Amino acid sequence: MAPTLPTPAHNKEIAQTFLDIFSTGNVNAILDCLHEDATWWISGKIAGISGTYSKSEIGELLAGVTSAYKQGALPVRVLGMTAEEDRVAIEAESYAELHNGKIFNNEYHFLITVSDEKVTQVREYSDTLHIYETFVNTQD
Template sequence: MTTQESNKKIVKEYFDLVSEQKLSEAFVLLADDLHWWILGNIPVSGDYDKRKISLGFKMLQRNFEKFTFLLGEMTAEEDRVSLIAESKAVRKSNSKLYNNHYHFLITLRDNRIVKVKEYFDTVHAVWVEEN
């Protein structure tokens, strides 16, 4: 298996574990010095380390029913994986359907995710938070 194939497999495994709500297992795939950046200027935007992004994913599971990622195209080059994905969930507080679309640019090192740039529809994210 090439490095690129291995990296794609790790990325797929991470998002599959998150979708299966196996967060502890998913977080093992994150490097201790992880840097996760989220697009925009909404409350979830900005820079995250491993602890902070782990808390964020736990909050998603608490606030949404069946938060699931549907993985689309993946392209790997050198130490990076580009992933197009979609999420589906229902917000528990207001029953709104959360169906966002993403581009993740993920860098791996030593079989761990070390850097993520996350792009998504921030307008939709804010809308689903409103009552």
């Protein structure tokens, strides 16, 4: 008997669980959700933020940024999800207060690819000007 392939609904569950764990700020648990060869691409042209990251590189980025949040995490709330084959498209938003007094409240479109019960690719589209003004530009 041939193995049963994951359904789009199952891949949505994996993506939702991944974002739930991401929202805890637990970097090791986040990395456990990623396939060993996973990549995470962040849109824009912001030095030190935009670009493609390997699993270990995204771990380093997340470890550095979670300390900026008062609650130690960036909660991400899923607004909608659509899945086809191994891809899950997600509309989401985040909200967190930062130690620098700023509020990070961003909107996202994530395209998450799933294989072998793990996230293999994240493509993150968001308001890069808001990211820059919140994390990079230290002037008010």
